[in-house]
Amino acid sequence: MNGQVLRMSGVTVRRGEAELLREVDWTVEEDERWAVLGPNGAGKTTLLSVAAAQLAPDSGTVGVLGEPPAGAGATELRSMVGFAGSAVANRIPDSMAVLDLVISAAYGYLGRFGEEYGTVDYGRGRALLARWGVGRLADRRFGTLSEGERKRVLIARALMADPELLLLDEPAAGLDLGGREDLLGRLGVLADDLDAPALVIVSHHVEEIPPGFTHVLMMRDGAVTAAGPMEYAMTGENLSETFGLPLKVEHDGQRWSARAV
Numbered sequence: 001m002n003g004q005v006l007r008m009s010g011v012t013v014r015r016g017e018a019e020l021l022r023e024v025d026w027t028v029e030e031d032e033r034w035a036v037l038g039p040n041g042a043g044k045t046t047l048l049s050v051a052a053a054q055l056a057p058d059s060g061t062v063g064v065l066g067e068p069p070a071g072a073g074a075t076e077l078r079s080m081v082g083f084a085g086s087a088v089a090n091r092i093p094d095s096m097a098v099l100d101l102v103i104s105a106a107y108g109y110l111g112r113f114g115e116e117y118g119t120v121d122y123g124r125g126r127a128l129l130a131r132w133g134v135g136r137l138a139d140r141r142f143g144t145l146s147e148g149e150r151k152r153v154l155i156a157r158a159l160m161a162d163p164e165l166l167l168l169d170e171p172a173a174g175l176d177l178g179g180r181e182d183l184l185g186r187l188g189v190l191a192d193d194l195d196a197p198a199l200v201i202v203s204h205h206v207e208e209i210p211p212g213f214t215h216v217l218m219m220r221d222g223a224v225t226a227a228g229p230m231e232y233a234m235t236g237e238n239l240s241e242t243f244g245l246p247l248k249v250e251h252d253g254q255r256w257s258a259r260a261v
Helices: 043-052 074-079 098-107 120-130 147-159 177-192 237-243
Strands: 002-013 020-027 034-036 060-064 081-084 165-169 198-204 215-220 225-231 245-251 256-259
Touching: 002 043, 002 198, 020 043, 020 198, 020 225, 034 043, 043 060, 043 165, 043 198, 081 147, 098 120, 098 147, 120 147, 147 165, 147 177, 177 198, 215 237, 225 237, 237 245
Parallel strands: 034 198, 034 215, 081 165, 165 198
Antiparallel strands: 002 020, 002 060, 215 225, 245 256
């Protein structure tokens, strides 16, 4: 695999006459942490769905963990990719217990279906919930959780199977300031962990990029406008093209910010 966990070449996704993704080329290496930025409708969530082997492109090629995400091995491949976002949250019954939701991800399931889990699975599930600050919620029902609690539980779930690639769709969206800063701090710790999987987060906001992220990919109208190491690609010029207005970028050594010029 030569260190590559994700490779896209000429990837295009169409819905009717609209192109949700257009000729996207993108490679993610195993030790990289990527932020995907762009305005609403840029194609970010579609990009993540392709990366998670949840959506097949209309043209172009995709390799996830060195394999094409189709055929007999697709289910096993998806279990090696941690994916958290509204597309997952919307499929979870309100009545599902939080701990059951997390541990079922060990075998690629979304909930319990009569299968047996051992002490190791329960221990890992509780440890992951504690790591993301929601250990006290293990016995709660998913439908009773706040938006911030749901996001943390879904990240714990996405890590349950010890994936090689972790994809997070707008993990900080809808959180208050305290909740956002706490979550970004925890994501920064994960980014610094040498044993952590390759990380990709999607966001609308530069301020929501956690510390320790190494690369950025910017999108507009389904196409890539800029991509590369953060220190080279995160520029006012690239952001201005991506969001369609003049922007100035600042960096304090840990976090990025942007404002209109």
